[in-house]
Amino acid sequence: MEKFETLITTAIPLPMEDVDTDQIIPARFLKATTREGFGDNLFRDWRFEQNNVTKKEFVLNNPIYEGKILVAGKNFGCGSSREHAAWALFDYGFRVVVSSFFADIFKGNALNNGLLPITVSPEFLHELFSCVEKNPQTELIVDLEAQRIAILDNGKHEHFEIDSYKKMCLLNGYDDIDYLLSKKDKIEAFEKTQVIF
Amino acid sequence: MKKTLFDKIWEQHIVDKVDGGRDILYIDKHFIHEVTSPQAFTGLEKRGLEIFRKNKIVATADHNVPTLNQHLPITEPLSRTQVNTLIENCEKNGLELYGLGHQYQGIVHVIGPELGITKPGMTIVCGDSHTSTHGAFGSIAFGIGTSQVEQVMATQCLLLNRPKRMRITIDGELQNGVLSKDIILYILSKLTASGGTGHFIEYAGSTIRSLSMEARMTICNMSIEMGARGGLIAPDEKTFEYIKGRKFAPQGEIFDKAVEYWKTLYTDEGAEFDKKYHFEAEDIEPMVTYGTNPGMGIKITDSIPAPDASVGIQSYEKALKYMDFEKGNSLIGKKVNYVFIGSCTNSRIEDLRLVADFVKGKSKADNVNVWIVPGSKLVEKQAKEEGLDKIFQAAGFELREPGCSACLGMNEDKIPKGEYCISTSNRNFEGRQGQGARTILASPLMAAATAVTGKIVDVRTLL
Numbered sequence: 001m002e003k004f005e006t007l008i009t010t011a012i013p014l015p016m017e018d019v020d021t022d023q024i025i026p027a028r029f030l031k032a033t034t035r036e037g038f039g040d041n042l043f044r045d046w047r048f049e050q051n052n053v054t055k056k057e058f059v060l061n062n063p064i065y066e067g068k069i070l071v072a073g074k075n076f077g078c079g080s081s082r083e084h085a086a087w088a089l090f091d092y093g094f095r096v097v098v099s100s101f102f103a104d105i106f107k108g109n110a111l112n113n114g115l116l117p118i119t120v121s122p123e124f125l126h127e128l129f130s131c132v133e134k135n136p137q138t139e140l141i142v143d144l145e146a147q148r149i150a151i152l153d154n155g156k157h158e159h160f161e162i163d164s165y166k167k168m169c170l171l172n173g174y175d176d177i178d179y180l181l182s183k184k185d186k187i188e189a190f191e192k193t194q195v196i197f
Numbered sequence: 198m199k200k201t202l203f204d205k206i207w208e209q210h211i212v213d214k215v216d217g218g219r220d221i222l223y224i225d226k227h228f229i230h231e232v233t234s235p236q237a238f239t240g241l242e243k244r245g246l247e248i249f250r251k252n253k254i255v256a257t258a259d260h261n262v263p264t265l266n267q268h269l270p271i272t273e274p275l276s277r278t279q280v281n282t283l284i285e286n287c288e289k290n291g292l293e294l295y296g297l298g299h300q301y302q303g304i305v306h307v308i309g310p311e312l313g314i315t316k317p318g319m320t321i322v323c324g325d326s327h328t329s330t331h332g333a334f335g336s337i338a339f340g341i342g343t344s345q346v347e348q349v350m351a352t353q354c355l356l357l358n359r360p361k362r363m364r365i366t367i368d369g370e371l372q373n374g375v376l377s378k379d380i381i382l383y384i385l386s387k388l389t390a391s392g393g394t395g396h397f398i399e400y401a402g403s404t405i406r407s408l409s410m411e412a413r414m415t416i417c418n419m420s421i422e423m424g425a426r427g428g429l430i431a432p433d434e435k436t437f438e439y440i441k442g443r444k445f446a447p448q449g450e451i452f453d454k455a456v457e458y459w460k461t462l463y464t465d466e467g468a469e470f471d472k473k474y475h476f477e478a479e480d481i482e483p484m485v486t487y488g489t490n491p492g493m494g495i496k497i498t499d500s501i502p503a504p505d506a507s508v509g510i511q512s513y514e515k516a517l518k519y520m521d522f523e524k525g526n527s528l529i530g531k532k533v534n535y536v537f538i539g540s541c542t543n544s545r546i547e548d549l550r551l552v553a554d555f556v557k558g559k560s561k562a563d564n565v566n567v568w569i570v571p572g573s574k575l576v577e578k579q580a581k582e583e584g585l586d587k588i589f590q591a592a593g594f595e596l597r598e599p600g601c602s603a604c605l606g607m608n609e610d611k612i613p614k615g616e617y618c619i620s621t622s623n624r625n626f627e628g629r630q631g632q633g634a635r636t637i638l639a640s641p642l643m644a645a646a647t648a649v650t651g652k653i654v655d656v657r658t659l660l
């Protein structure tokens with residue numbers, strides 16, 4: 001996994017609620033057997049018509065917006081457990097998704113792939129949307145070490161929560177397997193005590 | 198200490214506790230399928246690791262298999278590659294595979310229970326969110342991402358925060374024509390598509406107890422639609438009876454011993470939940486969804502409501518536009534050209550029997566295409582043994598071969614753009630059943646009634 005470093009970047013606003021994983025990456029693109037290349041099909045049906053013509057009105061197609069942060073409405077990533085959703089966002093170039101609420105599995109998947117989901121208050125989310133929409137050049141700074149997200153222009157900021165273990169993993173680029181493998185003795189000892197039917 | 202059922206099972210599976218609140222949880226059974234496993238196998242290989250406990254993995258091919266001519270090679274090249282990759286990976290690693298052509302092949306959440314693999318008190322995972330289905334047996338079952346599939350392959354464990362506990366109690370007797378699918382769609386309409394986030398739900402109450410195992414699975418299946426990690430139901434005589442004699446169920450004396458243990462799996466009187474809800478069965482009617490998330494459902498006699506705080510106004514408007522519905526519309530009388538009866542929510546033998554029972558002597562309306570996709574080879578076989586196939590055929594319903602099919606349209610079974618489909622599956626997301634397809638979620642009975650009339654109808658008027 002890639003190490004997560006402090007990020008200063010513009011952001012892309014997606015003020016929709018309940019964005020589900022079928023929108024993030026439609027099922028017909030789940031047929032790959034590797035992890036790469038999913039970014040091309042991120043939000044496929046919102047970005048492109050059936051005949052592959054770009055839909056101008058969709059925010060990712062609007063050249064005034066760019067950046068490594070996606071700011072999205074409440075309950076982002078609901079629906080299926082497909083990790084491809086996190087891969088697609090990461091592959092497209094996002095490193096952070098900000099929302100006031102994340103679906104559980106998506107959040108876990110994101111964290112396992114170096115994509116940082118930041119939960120902010122509804123008020124701060126609103127502030128982010130209005131700043132970014134007013135001025136697409138608005139830069140945000142995400143400091144994982146300090147657990148802080150700030151708007152560079154006006155200095156408004158918010159603290160965010162993250163599990164201390166996951167934070168350590170992201171900062172160092174470790175993942176759960178490395179950790180679990182170090183516990184193999186315990187796992188084997190546990191198996192001996194288990195009664196199975 | 199008084200404990201919930203969930204806590205009892207969870208605590209029995211903790212290998213170790215980690216600073217920061219995570220537990221290393223031991224996993225008893227791991228189901229895999231062709232879509233979310235290939236990257237895990239590759240990941241494992243890259244690290245130079247072996248599968249830790251081969252006998253705890255069961256594989257099947259379900260998500261993108263064709264539902265016609267399964268004996269022929271898959272024509273769609275990407276699907277073929279994925280299914281072949283699964284076969285290769287299973288062979289290479291010595292894993293049990295119920296692939297195409299195998300008598301046990303089927304949707305992963307249908308075959309686990311019917312083969313007696315799913316049992317009370319277990320921890321079960323799969324790279325698929327509807328793993329929650331298995332909770333109907335009083336097990337902790339939940340969906341995981343591919344990185345976690347790799348973790349379980351490598352260590353048989355997961356590193357997890359313990360979810361919060363929620364209890365949903367439903368008491369009373371259901372009206373005629375109201376099924377467990379309606380119960381869960383009703384709960385969803387009340388709690389919304391995010392109402393269960395962070396929680397594991399226990400379903401309780403006299404209504405739940407009265408349901409068959411099949412019907413219970415339908416409810417647990419859709420727990421994830423509320424954003425919950427999973428749902429479970431305490432095992433009882435019905436559970437034990439269902440498991441008894443199945444292929445991989447414990448036999449003889451061991452079965453009796455197992456039952457003795459399974460009987461200890463219930464929530465202690467007075468145990469605490471983080472959230473509790475209570476509903477009355479009499480209030481539930483046949484349900485339909487009108488929007489693009491499963492929480493946007495109404496009773497069949499209601500009309501499409503104005504948005505409330507639970508759905509953002511933008512999402513609400515987008516959903517209605519996508520569905521081409523308007524606020525205040527009733528869905529009754531809406532012409533529907535596609536009927537899909539299948540998916541891990543409603544493709545078990547009981548669902549097929551219910552549908553057959555209803556359509557016997559009737560036939561489908563001219564405008565509709567009806568696909569019945571059994572959940573597994575065993576369901577298909579049983580349906581044929583019971584003569585259900587003849588009833589379907591006479592009614593003009595097409596009985597296909599098992600797989601996920603139009604639930605997510607990864608194979609050829611797609612609903613055309615702009616068309617309405619009444620579907621017994623679990624998700625009505627934009628494009629879920631095909632690009633531009635419009636999904637109306639409902640029970641198998643409502644779907645069958647619609648098939649017969651060619652438009653949405655309150656099934657109770659036809660009973």
Ligand code: SF4
Pocket residue numbers: 259260304305306325327540541542600601604605622623
């Ligand atoms: S039937 Fe649908 S919901 Fe169930 S496992 Fe298959 S794709 Fe997922």
